[in-house]
Amino acid sequence: MRYFIETYGCQMNKAESSALETICAERAWQLTEDFETANLIIINTCSVRITAENRAWARISHFAAMKKKRHFTLVVTGCMAERLKHEMREKQPAIDYVLGNFQKQAFGLILDASEAGKNSVVIEESPVFEFAKSHWESGSFRAFVPIMHGCDNFCSYCIVPYVRGREISRSPGAVMEELAALSARGVKEVTLLGQNVNSYSYGTGLQRKTFPDLLEHIAAHIQRGGIERIRFVTSHPKDLSEETLRVLAANPVFARHIHLCVQHGSNAVLHAMNRNYTVESYIALVELVRKYLPDASLSTDILMGFPGETEADVEATLALMKAVRFAYAFMYHFNPREGTPAAAMDNQVPSALKLARLARVIALQKEIGSALMQSFLGREMLVLVESLSRKNEAEILARTDQDMMVVCPGPATLIGSFVKVKLLSLRGNTFRGIIVA
Ligand code: SF4
Ligand code: F3S
Numbered sequence: 001m002r003y004f005i006e007t008y009g010c011q012m013n014k015a016e017s018s019a020l021e022t023i024c025a026e027r028a029w030q031l032t033e034d035f036e037t038a039n040l041i042i043i044n045t046c047s048v049r050i051t052a053e054n055r056a057w058a059r060i061s062h063f064a065a066m067k068k069k070r071h072f073t074l075v076v077t078g079c080m081a082e083r084l085k086h087e088m089r090e091k092q093p094a095i096d097y098v099l100g101n102f103q104k105q106a107f108g109l110i111l112d113a114s115e116a117g118k119n120s121v122v123i124e125e126s127p128v129f130e131f132a133k134s135h136w137e138s139g140s141f142r143a144f145v146p147i148m149h150g151c152d153n154f155c156s157y158c159i160v161p162y163v164r165g166r167e168i169s170r171s172p173g174a175v176m177e178e179l180a181a182l183s184a185r186g187v188k189e190v191t192l193l194g195q196n197v198n199s200y201s202y203g204t205g206l207q208r209k210t211f212p213d214l215l216e217h218i219a220a221h222i223q224r225g226g227i228e229r230i231r232f233v234t235s236h237p238k239d240l241s242e243e244t245l246r247v248l249a250a251n252p253v254f255a256r257h258i259h260l261c262v263q264h265g266s267n268a269v270l271h272a273m274n275r276n277y278t279v280e281s282y283i284a285l286v287e288l289v290r291k292y293l294p295d296a297s298l299s300t301d302i303l304m305g306f307p308g309e310t311e312a313d314v315e316a317t318l319a320l321m322k323a324v325r326f327a328y329a330f331m332y333h334f335n336p337r338e339g340t341p342a343a344a345m346d347n348q349v350p351s352a353l354k355l356a357r358l359a360r361v362i363a364l365q366k367e368i369g370s371a372l373m374q375s376f377l378g379r380e381m382l383v384l385v386e387s388l389s390r391k392n393e394a395e396i397l398a399r400t401d402q403d404m405m406v407v408c409p410g411p412a413t414l415i416g417s418f419v420k421v422k423l424l425s426l427r428g429n430t431f432r433g434i435i436v437a
Contacts (some may be wrong), residue, residue, distance in 0.1 A: 009046025
């Protein structure tokens, strides 16, 4: 039996698609890139913006039309499935299963039913959230390991707390077990995943383990010659503690890069967003990061055009960007998300203004990012070789600790290993270099 899977949204969704693939592999189902021949099609959806949902609906309609010509099982899962669980099949009856975020563990039942030629099987909500095991593909040297799930923050523009539920943390034992298994399979770089990794909290009382406890435990038990670089996403500025920075500084296995979503540079907008920090506390945190990790790069998310945003708020954001100097930023404009408080705010910013403000932020970041990267030229850095360069097969593409990309001459045999490169020049957002060791 063959399956086809399409994934939208964040790393968490990608990790969960991988887990669905593991369930398929356990039942000897084969992945196909050709949906025309698949016995089962899975669309793992995202709800973060209405555009993401529209794209998923377009794909669902496409596959629904295909069902008129041949039989296969159509499964929709992920955050949109969670949000619209009860309406999706009414709107599109060709969908066989709508699998919410808390039902994914039951996916095997659908495979079994599909194999038996049955059209439906009842899928229960799981009473406790079960963390998906990371899927590992033969030859792969990077993996994502979920350590916590859900979000308690309720930023006023965000759908995640509604579709992913409250924060739940995975036991340190289960995390370590998975890291050991990945390490044994040759994985070199792992990204610890969670909507809000800094609020990791497992157990109670004296037994409680926090995020820095988990990091320290990982650093102490990681096998030499196995996993050599560990990243994590996503960090909320209100929860990144000095203790975490101390642990990171003491353990070079943690990559010198922190993605610290600021979202905006105006206190009034941060307050309206319900972010629970101020520009001043964010800058103080950045200073603390630089004190403990002078070599670390910082990246961020910036959301422009939030309801009520004034010209002065835009200027404040530009000023914050100049003060912090992010290596890179994911910049986007506010899109009202149905079901969140911000969508109901009556002081929405007109679309053209949102776009114009976003363009200013993007232009400034381009300048800052490029100047920052220029300052790295001439340095030697340890990089993990990820693939061959897309443009030239005699060149490799590698990633620095600071999450910057480097292209340099080198053979495919280096893929998956760490090498030292000297950064010689810059083209766009990518360094060009040579291998020195
Ligand atoms: Fe959404 Fe805010 Fe939670 Fe991030 S911290 S997932 S933006 S509610
Ligand atoms: Fe999208 Fe859900 Fe991730 S809304 S961004 S797939 S948490």
